[in-house]
Amino acid sequence: xxxxxxxxxxxxxxxxxxxxxxxxxxxxxxxxxxxxxxxxxxxxxxxxxxxxxxxxxxxxxxxxxxxxxxxxxxxxxxxxxxxxxxxxxxxxxxxxxxxxxxxxxxxxxxxxxxxxxxxxxxxxxxxxxxxxxxxxxxxxxxxxxxxxxxxxxxxxxxxxxxxxxxxxxxxxxxxxxxxxxxxxxxxxxxxxxxxxxxxxxxxxxxxxxxxxxxxxxxxxxxxxxxxxxxxxxxxxxxxxxx
Ligand SMILES: Nc1ncnc2c1ncn2[C@@H]1O[C@H](COP(=O)(O)OP(=O)(O)OP(=O)(O)O)[C@@H](O)[C@H]1O
Ligand SMILES: [Mg+2]
Numbered sequence: 172x173x174x175x176x177x178x179x180x181x182x183x184x185x186x187x188x189x190x191x192x193x194x195x196x197x198x199x200x201x202x203x204x205x206x207x208x209x210x211x212x213x214x215x216x217x218x219x220x221x222x223x224x225x226x227x228x229x230x231x232x233x234x235x236x237x238x239x240x241x242x243x244x245x246x247x248x249x250x251x252x253x254x255x256x257x258x259x260x261x262x263x264x265x266x267x268x269x270x271x272x273x274x275x276x277x278x279x280x281x282x283x284x285x286x287x288x289x290x291x292x293x294x295x296x297x298x299x300x301x302x303x304x305x306x307x308x309x310x311x312x313x314x315x316x317x318x319x320x321x322x323x324x325x326x327x328x329x330x331x332x333x334x335x336x337x338x339x340x341x342x343x344x345x346x347x348x349x350x351x352x353x354x355x356x357x358x359x360x361x362x363x364x365x366x367x368x369x370x371x372x373x374x375x376x377x378x379x380x381x382x383x384x385x386x387x388x389x390x391x392x393x394x395x396x397x398x399x400x401x402x403x404x405x406x407x408x409x410x411x412x413x
Contacts, residue, residue, distance in 0.1 A: 174197055174198070174199035174200075174233065174234055174329065174330050174361045175196065175197040175220065175231070175232070175233055175251070175330050175361070175363075176195075176196045176197075176230075176231070176232040177193055177194060177195050177196070177216075177219075177220065177229065177230075177231050177232075178194050178229050178230045178231075178232075179192055179193070179194055179228060179229035179230070180192070180193045180194075180219060180226035180228065180229030180230070180231065181193070181226055181227050181228045181229060181385075182212075182215050182218075182219050182224055182225075182226050182227065182385075183227060188384075188385050189212045189215040189385050190212050190215055190216060190219055190226065190385040191212075191384060191385035191386050192228075192229070192386070193212075193216075193229070193382075193385060193386060193387060194229075194387065195380055195387050195390070197330065197361065197363055197380075198361075198378055199234070199361050200359075200361055201361060201362075201376075201377045201378050202352065202353075202356050202361075202362045202364060202375055202376045202377060202378075203361075203362070203363050203364070203376060203377070203378040203379065203380065204363075204364050204365075204366065204372045204375075204376040204378070204379040204380065204393060204396075205363050205364070205365045205379075205380050205382065206365070206366065206367070206369075206372060206379060206380070206381050206382070206396075207381050207382035207383055207388070207405070208383065208405055208406055211382040211383050211384060211385070211405075212382050212384070212385040213334070213365045213382055214256055214334055214365070215385070216382070217253050217332050217334050217365070219231070220238070220246075220251065220332070221243060221246055221247075221251060221252075221253045221332070222238065222240075222241055222242060222243040222245075222246040223243060225239070225240040226239065226240075233246070233249050233250060233251055233329070233330065234250070234329065236249065238251065244277075244278070247273070247277050247278075247279070247326045247328075248277065248278040248279050250279070250281065250327075250328050250329035250330060251328060251329070251330050251332070252323035252324070252326040252328035252330075252331050252332070253323060253331070253332035253333075253334065254316075254319035254320055254322075254323050254331075254332070254333050254334055254336055255319060255334055256334040256335045256338065256365075258312075258315040258316065258318070258319050259319075260307045260315065260318055260319070260322070261307060262306065262307050262308035263306060263307070263308065264306065264307055265303060265304050265305060265306050265307070266290075266294060266299060266301060266302070266303050266304075266305050266307070266310075266318060266321075267290050267291075267294075267303030267304060269307065269318055269321075269322050270290040270293050270294060270303075270318070270321050270322055270325045271290045271325075272322075272325075273322055273325040273326045274289075274290055274293070274325045277325065277326045277327065279326065279327040281327040281329070282327065283324070283325070283327055284324070284355070284358030284359060284360065285358050290303060290325070291303060293321045293324055293325050294321055296321075296324070296351075296354070297317045297318070297320050297321040297324065297351060298317055298347060298351060299314055299317050299318060299321060300314070301314060312339050312340065313340055313341075313344040313347075313348075316336055316337070316339075316340060316344075316348060317348070317351070319336065320333070320336060320348075320351065320355070324355065328360060329360065329361060330360070330361045330362075330363070331355065331360050331361070331362050331363070332362075332363045332365070333352065333362065333363065333364050333365060333366075334365045335365055335366060335367070336348055336352070336364070336366075337349065337366060337368070337371060338367075345368075345371070349371060349374075349375060352364065352375065353375070364376055369393075369397055372393050372397070373393045373394065373397065376393050377392070377393075378390075378391075378392065378393075379391065379392065379393045379396040379397070380396075381396055381399075381402050381405070383405045388401060388402060388405055389401055389402045
């Protein structure tokens with residue numbers, strides 16, 4: 172089953188095509204890696220499919236239904252949620268408020284996974300130790316990363332895009348977030364992981380897509396893609412360590 176399909180999509184910033192006539196599919200039920208050098212268009216891909224920067228050409232389908240140039244709240248209702256590379260939570264809100272807004276207002280007909288029903292359930296599932304009354308300004312980077320995932324889960328997605336959800340975390344915190352990603356996947360949610368650490372990609376993902384200059388450079392299992400000479404060349408000088 173194909174869950175997210177992008178066909179001939181372009182996003183341009185002035186003369187720069189951050190997404191350039193891109194066609195790819197995210198296979199349903201997988202944890203799929205979306206990788207590529209800095210500036211290759213990964214975050215723009217998230218902004219494009221989530222409706223924040225709609226493509227100027229092409230189409231985006233979620234489980235066969237068009238979400239091309241559809242409003243972001245309707246894309247969320249259709250089943251697509253995402254996190255941000257730089258966590259975006261209002262500092263003055265509490266954990267409970269940040270999770271509570273999508274729980275209350277995301278117009279989704281689906282249930283939360285794993286029998287969860289409250290914000291406290293979602294926070295616990297995501298390993299958020301501070302109380303629901305804790306303000307976001309007081310949270311550690313690790314908890315902000317978990318809160319981003321919790322907020323996205325509260326949208327009851329079918330497909331979840333994680334834009335560098337482990338970035339800035341120490342080894343132990345990163346391992347815990349990786350375990351959380353596996354739990355979310357086991358709950359039946361298709362996941363797209365954007366990540367620069369290839370060891371994480373190799374252990375977590377069944378499928379990998381490589382972007383370069385807004386185009387699809389390579390696709391396949393992580394092992395095949397990471398040994399592709401074209402992919403290695405694209406990463407050369409950018410700290411590529413398979
Ligand atoms: N809002 C914007 N305005 C202008 N240019 C942008 C904007 N967003 C992204 N770009 C440019 O588009 C290209 C792709 O950027 P994008 O952030 O999607 O890359 P990325 O693959 O996520 O990189 P990284 O691995 O560093 O996060 C870059 O050249 C970037 O400078
Ligand atoms: Mg990015």
